[in-house]
Amino acid sequence: MADTIRKAHAPTRMCVICRSKHAKGELLRYVCPSAGNNDTALVFDEKxxxxxxxxxxxxxxxxAQRLARFKVRRK
Ligand SMILES: [Zn+2]
Structure with a gap:
């Protein structure tokens, strides 16, 4: 049998600031502000x-500190 089946593992996401990978549940999620909103600060998505x-x-x-200065790039 080929040993190609990987163990199930928690999904990981990359921190956009330090680019290290973590389990999704350990990260804080932010989203872009809605269209039409000129504010470029990210919105904390608690849930x-x-x-x-x-x-x-x-x-x-x-x-977290660097995130405060992180701006969403828009065209
Ligand atoms: Zn980080």
Missing amino acids: QVLPGRGYYICSNPEC
């Missing part, structure tokens, strides 16, 4: 249910 492009941030305080 991880908001629609739109999600950004995941790890629990590192440094990442």
